[in-house]
Amino acid sequence: MYTVTLIPGDGIGPEVTKSMVKVVEATGVNIKWEEVKAGQEVIEEYNTPIPTYVIDSIKKNKVAIKGPITTPIGKGFKSVNVTLRQNLDLYVNLRPIKSFKGIKSRYENIDLVIVRENTEDLYAGIEHKIGDYGAESIKLITKPACERICEFAFKYAMDNNRKKVTGVHKANIMKLSDGLFLNTYREVASKYNIEYDDLIVDAAAMNLVLNPQNYDVMVMPNLYGDILSDLCAGLVGGLGIIPGANIGKEYAVFEAVHGSAPQIANQNIANPTAIIQSSVMMLRYLGEYDAAKKIENALEQVFLNGKNLTIDLGGRALTKEFTEEIIKYI
């Protein structure tokens, strides 16, 4: 039996994580969920959206799955996600972007993976005001962080029979910070027997829209990874689909790419596919390959069948009905 920390989050988080738990349990895998609350609802009591019991639970169980958590824009506490990633040294953000037959989108046969550095860059949170005149955010890029994320990307590509790795940067302008990323990427690449190239981030955005099938594994600093992940989600049917994993040497936290979608919260209409796909990644991380495959096959069948899809995918099913459809196929 595994004990997994479950953070329902806020907004649509509780609805989609509830669906995910039902789907995982339908596979028969034996997981005890240790539920811990974080986000908006605990701020008043603990004066932080991420009380220490959350970190303690993840450190104890080593594996967690979480729903999205709202981050107030331009004020308030530091993002829970950024805090978790930094505190637990979850240096990899792995986001597979794959087309499903049956989901309407402009492209078919997309199968690429974004490997996003998860601990530094402009997300290091080093900011200060310059009086009333301005503000300054530091883009921190270090050699060890570049090395370990690029090593992860190349190793992932080799282990998963991927054909090519692309490093994404803006070293033509940020010659020192992104220059360090690019040089380190090239050093790491030279040790592996796999095709590789590199691309400036703005060109990457255009090429991904024109010819997404040309890309396989893409590795990049934090901010570019954040932006290109949402772009790629749009290529395969939207944010309701795309899963993610935050992985470090000791701990892993699985979560969808999407946020808390407050506009559609508590209506039972959110698409739980992204967190369900995140649970597939979690099951593989735990070594539960059969259970992972069962869920993956069921999702494929549901989309092929095309009935009972959620509103974001052009259907009319509620979260609950869509979940029941997946469980039927499991």
Ligand code: NAI
């Ligand atoms: P969002 O991802 O919550 O929503 C963007 C759009 O996608 C909205 O139209 C929303 O309705 C739709 N959408 C997202 N997930 C969906 C789903 N599962 N099913 C159907 N439609 C879905 O992004 P937004 O609006 O920028 O952020 C809202 C809040 O979430 C913010 O406070 C943000 O900081 C937070 N956030 C949290 C994340 C996390 O906890 N990992 C990640 C991204 C944002």
